[in-house]
Amino acid sequence: MRDDGPGDERGRADERGPGDEHGRGDERDGTHEAPAASQRVADAMRAVPRADFLPPAQRGNATQDQALPLWQGSTCSQPSTVAAMLRLLDVPRGARVLDVGAGSGWTTALLAWLVGPQGEVLGLELEPQIAQWGAQNLERFVAQHRAEVGRARLERAEPGTVGRPRAGGWDRALVSAAARTVPDALVGMLADPGRLVLPVRSTMHLVVRADGQVSVSTHGSYAFVPLR
Secondary structure (H helix, E strand, O other): OOOOOOOOOOOOOOOEOOOOOOOOOOHHHOOOOOHHHHHHHHHHHHHOOHHHHOOHHHHHHOOOOOOEEOOOOOEEOOHHHHHHHHHHHOOOOOOEEEEEOOOOOHHHHHHHHHHOOOOEEEEEEOOHHHHHHHHHHHHHHHHHOOOOOOEEEEEEOOOOOOOOOOOOOEEEEEEOOEEOOOOHHHHHOEEEEEEEEEEEOOEEEEEEEEOOEEEEEEEEEOEOOEOO
């Protein structure tokens, strides 16, 4: 089993940091970040080394707060951007989480840490080569932390589809690529209550489903590779 992926140093890191560096929600809509959520995300970021999910040529750059190239135009997202998205997602322990655009498996591993041993995470990646490598990275991490993390796997996404339905819905869904609009199909996959965080064009969106109603709020400017 390979663990080092064919990193292409010429790859372009298209996901850049936030226009609003803090990525904070609007406190008037009740979506501001809770201190407990921020601390849990910070703990997860320390527990899941980014370097373990990068090609060898990029591991020395793991601590830099910038997107790093994988290959085929894909990137490993900027840590501050990932942290901002996870704070918005507010993942509870035991949650069932969908990770779209899982890439190297780093965000899937972070989510697995956040959900804890009773949770479940499914990462989906469209590019077959990256999906295989990311799955290997994730498998290695889960094997080393079985007592701390939930059931987590990374699989290839079906071309032409976004997400994957689950009986009972997903408690949380994270998308690490920019959609043109909020995908109705993904909203329909959410449990009630449930939360979806994704960039739409250049703006981060939080979609909350609760009591049969769906609300949407925006949270700063970012740039991501397009969702395909």
